Amino acid sequence: MIWIFPAVAGLLIVYFAMRSSRFRRFAEPVLSILVALGLVLAFVVWMREGGAESNDNDPPPFTQNRPVILPEEIALEGLQFTRNRPDTSYRVTGTVLNRSAANLTNFNLTVTLEDCPNDTCKTVGEDTALILARVPAGREQAFETFFTFPNRFGTEPSAPKWTTQISNIRGVAAQ
Template sequence: MIWIFPALAGLLVVYFAMRSSRFRRFAEPTLSILVALLLLSAFLVWSRENGSSSNASDPPPFAQNRPVIQPEEIVLKDLQFTRKRPDTSYRTTGTILNNSAADLTNFSLTVTLEDCPDGKCKTVGEDTALILARLQPGQSQAFETFFTFPNPYGVDPVAPKWSHRVTDIRGRLP
């Protein structure tokens, strides 16, 4: 409801500026300076609020100095890659085993596909999937995800070679 007063004042300024050239010569520079001061004060308030909400020593959200779970503590077994439609998509299944002392929440699985005919490997592509796995220490769970790789010129890999790595592990101590 308070917005009515500035709106009414703005309409009066526009009305008087249209009716009187003397008022216009006085109102234009005055209003320009007033708007500049309002913008400057709004910027100062915004920067002061933004600066006080975060401390320079605070770590970014979800950052851990030393991860609770190390990549070697996550074991992936029975990984299978099955070609799906479209031809560049692969369904991946397997089992996750949590060998750490912490509860596992999620991790990123990066898979690299190489084509290795005659022992000469050429990288086809790399893709990363977020795997949600709520596992307590010592538990295992089946998972399924999809990876997409480029298919240049419609040529399928003759001798596919798969490699994977676990990154960005999130967990918490029980």
């Protein structure tokens, strides 16, 4: 309810500033100084109350000795890489198997594409995708995603070699 007083004062100042040039010459510097003092005062109050620090009443950050799901507990099966449009994109399908005791929610899948003609490999590129997979403990689920690699337009690797890595696994304890 106290906000009504500054709102009415603001409207009166605008009204008188529009009606009188003499008032405008007086009001502009005074209002500028008052606004600057208000901002300095707000900053001092914020610093004094610990705005830059965490409060002692805040809950401690989430810590756990062991991640809910380890990368070794996630298996990818039946991965198929299909060239997509544009030519630098690949559609990837497969199945994720959750071998942990927790429910899987998501993970990052990093894929490295190498071209290995005559057993001499040259890295084409690497891409990472977030896989949203809500897989209960001990179950499996199909997934699909897309990866993009910086190969030349229209040129497909003659002997592609795919390397995958799972990271940033998120899960919740099974109930």
